[in-house]
Amino acid sequence: MNIIVSGGNGQIGSELKAMAPFAQAKVIVLDRDALDITKSKNLRAVFKKFKPSFFINAAAYTKVDLAEDEIQSAYDVNANALIAISDVCNLYDCCLLHYSTDYVYNLNTKQALKETHKTSPKGVYAESKRLGEKNIQALCNKYIILRTSWVYSKYGKNFVDTMLRLSKTHDSLNVVSDQIGSPTHARDIASASIRIIEQLVAKESFSIQEVYNYSNAGKTNWADFARKIFKLAGISCKIHNISTHSYNAKAHRPLWSLLSSAKIRAAYKLDIPLWEDSLNDYLSSTGNIDAQ
Ligand SMILES: NC(=O)c1ccc[n+]([C@@H]2O[C@H](COP(=O)([O-])OP(=O)(O)OC[C@H]3O[C@@H](n4cnc5c(N)ncnc54)[C@H](OP(=O)(O)O)[C@@H]3O)[C@@H](O)[C@H]2O)c1
Numbered sequence: 001m002n003i004i005v006s007g008g009n010g011q012i013g014s015e016l017k018a019m020a021p022f023a024q025a026k027v028i029v030l031d032r033d034a035l036d037i038t039k040s041k042n043l044r045a046v047f048k049k050f051k052p053s054f055f056i057n058a059a060a061y062t063k064v065d066l067a068e069d070e071i072q073s074a075y076d077v078n079a080n081a082l083i084a085i086s087d088v089c090n091l092y093d094c095c096l097l098h099y100s101t102d103y104v105y106n107l108n109t110k111q112a113l114k115e116t117h118k119t120s121p122k123g124v125y126a127e128s129k130r131l132g133e134k135n136i137q138a139l140c141n142k143y144i145i146l147r148t149s150w151v152y153s154k155y156g157k158n159f160v161d162t163m164l165r166l167s168k169t170h171d172s173l174n175v176v177s178d179q180i181g182s183p184t185h186a187r188d189i190a191s192a193s194i195r196i197i198e199q200l201v202a203k204e205s206f207s208i209q210e211v212y213n214y215s216n217a218g219k220t221n222w223a224d225f226a227r228k229i230f231k232l233a234g235i236s237c238k239i240h241n242i243s244t245h246s247y248n249a250k251a252h253r254p255l256w257s258l259l260s261s262a263k264i265r266a267a268y269k270l271d272i273p274l275w276e277d278s279l280n281d282y283l284s285s286t287g288n289i290d291a292q
Helices: 011-019 040-050 071-091 124-139 159-166 186-201 222-233 262-268 275-285
Strands: 002-006 026-029 054-057 095-101 143-148 172-176 209-213 238-242
Touching: 002 011, 002 040, 011 026, 011 186, 040 071, 054 071, 071 095, 071 124, 095 124, 095 186, 124 143, 124 209, 143 186, 159 172, 159 222, 159 275, 172 222, 186 262, 186 275, 209 262, 222 238, 222 275
Parallel strands: 002 026, 002 054, 054 095, 095 143, 143 209, 172 238
Antiparallel strands: none
């Protein structure tokens, strides 16, 4: 059995690459040079060559603010590509595992967001990601959409590394405190993805069309997340709370991003780590605190 991973140089793609092989399959991890998901010819050639049983789409346009200017690129990668991907998956009876984002909700429910909550995306990135989901839901025979939040990994640029870097040149930092959510280690998303595939493969046959939320357990805001990073890493940089409004980013940010992972936890019997524990692992594995 073959499994293809696209976006192999991204945070989640790289974590999957580091865990390969898995599910007793040959895992082919392709970066953008090897597979540009916006090129349907490229997609068809790769599917023809490997005839995958699973296609994990870890490729995405993720520059949230730049997307407001690069509208076409964001839509091509996050939305339009999912039409060709769905078609080619159907042709090879391949199951698509696709990642999406808490940004599709954009609701101030003050309750953990469930997959049954309505979506109300705002901004090019969020809207393009939701359209990608809709394309899959309309066209793909077998799919899993995993919506996740606040992703970090040692393989990419992320909030944790930015805080660590800035702390070297600043005694204090202003960080947004009115966005609520849960940071998620890409390693945990990759593990959960593998666990799901392994359980599907173990069945004689399966059909699936599901949306799941997946984020690390617990709840915080960006300012407290930064405080925890510094506390664990023994850094004395001070954090000042600021509002999303005063940060003045180009793209809209949801204030409430807390995902309920209850559905995926129950369906696949997943142990979902607390965000603080995964952060501790991350900082240990990257040499920012002594491994315990
Ligand atoms: N990061 C977050 O905080 C976050 C939060 C919620 C959900 N998500 C979702 O999680 C998924 C993975 O995110 P991530 O953080 O791993 O993203 P990432 O680190 O930005 O990786 C995305 C990868 O996709 C590649 N890519 C871009 N356009 C492509 C194309 N046309 N063909 C093939 N590859 C292409 C990029 O290649 P280059 O390296 O060449 O640019 C990059 O390696 C995405 O669906 C994202 O929307 C992320």
